[in-house]
Amino acid sequence: MKPLITVENLDFTYPDGTPALLGINLEIGEQEFIAFIGQNGSGKTTLSKCINGLFKPTAGKVIVEGIDTSRRGVIKQLVTKVGYVFQNPDHQLFNRSVKSEIAYGPRNINLPEEEVEERVREAARVAGVSEDLFETHPYFLPKGLRQRVAIASILALKPRTIIVDEPTTGQDMQQSLEVMNFLRALWKEEGHTIIIITHEMRIVADYAERTVVLGQGQVLLDAPTRQVFAQPEILQQTYVEPPQITRLAQKISMDEPFRSVLKVEELEQLTKETLS
Numbered sequence: 001m002k003p004l005i006t007v008e009n010l011d012f013t014y015p016d017g018t019p020a021l022l023g024i025n026l027e028i029g030e031q032e033f034i035a036f037i038g039q040n041g042s043g044k045t046t047l048s049k050c051i052n053g054l055f056k057p058t059a060g061k062v063i064v065e066g067i068d069t070s071r072r073g074v075i076k077q078l079v080t081k082v083g084y085v086f087q088n089p090d091h092q093l094f095n096r097s098v099k100s101e102i103a104y105g106p107r108n109i110n111l112p113e114e115e116v117e118e119r120v121r122e123a124a125r126v127a128g129v130s131e132d133l134f135e136t137h138p139y140f141l142p143k144g145l146r147q148r149v150a151i152a153s154i155l156a157l158k159p160r161t162i163i164v165d166e167p168t169t170g171q172d173m174q175q176s177l178e179v180m181n182f183l184r185a186l187w188k189e190e191g192h193t194i195i196i197i198t199h200e201m202r203i204v205a206d207y208a209e210r211t212v213v214l215g216q217g218q219v220l221l222d223a224p225t226r227q228v229f230a231q232p233e234i235l236q237q238t239y240v241e242p243p244q245i246t247r248l249a250q251k252i253s254m255d256e257p258f259r260s261v262l263k264v265e266e267l268e269q270l271t272k273e274t275l276s
């Protein structure tokens with residue numbers, strides 16, 4: 001099968017000279033659910049921004065549905081192929097009402113106003129944003145809802161691939177499960193390719209079919225999630241964080257079969273056990 005996205009020998013260096021990505025090779029196919037993991041500064045966000053065309057490669061290539069992202073004038077096409085939901089939705093929301101926020105993308109690619117209207121309603125419905133909130137300022141919404149608005153604004157562009165940077169940060173367990181189950185439905189029922197970036201290994205284990213481990217701008221491991229968790233030494237090497245990650249990883253790799261969804265109480269219990 002032809003991949004949706006091909007990353008070939010990608011290097012990316014920030015203007016201040018920081019080398020963030022070094023020789024990345026990846027192929028991403030249709031309807032995949034992938035997690036990018038790795039310690040802080042390993043290059044997850046930078047890679048995502050290269051995949052959605054926001055950053056152009058310093059060397060190497062990124063091809064998205066046949067489009068070379070370094071070609072000039074392709075950004076309007078690219079936003080309809082790969083959507084990126086920012087690590088902090090507040091960096092993404094800048095319109096004065098929920099409705100104009102969701103309409104911003106479709107308007108920006110010059111769709112007729114009728115279609116913009118239709119897409120806004122559809123995206124809001126799918127993302128679980130009530131039309132009663134359309135005139136509200138996104139700033140006044142709780143974080144969970146702000147993130148839904150951020151996701152709706154991406155969905156309105158109908159990208160096949162959706163990258164969500166830290167979907168569960170700053171949310172309680174219930175909200176985390178809601179957003180994850182929502183992403184899962186977009187993947188399973190709507191056929192999107194979903195890429196999540198997260199530090200939460202339980203989320204990775206429960207939702208991602210494939211895991212890409214990044215370390216210092218390189219791909220350390222790219223394999224089915226189950227295989228990644230069977231190699232705790234790689235996870236340990238990846239995380240400066242606590243050894244409980246490894247214990248959690250080992251526990252997860254022994255849980256057979258994987259369940260798609262965990263109950264809130266189970267998640268709480270598991271977190272308690274691994275942190276104790």
Ligand SMILES: Nc1ncnc2c1ncn2[C@@H]1O[C@H](COP(=O)(O)OP(=O)(O)OP(=O)(O)O)[C@@H](O)[C@H]1O
Nearest residue numbers: 014016018019020039040041042043044045046047
């Ligand atoms: N605007 C920037 N200018 C210069 N260097 C940057 C910039 N943004 C990130 N970097 C550097 O690029 C490297 C990769 O950073 P990136 O933000 O992609 O990592 P990350 O894996 O997303 O980290 P985190 O888990 O903390 O979000 C790091 O060395 C970081 O310090």
Ligand SMILES: [Mg+2]
Nearest residue numbers: 044045046087
């Ligand atoms: Mg990041």
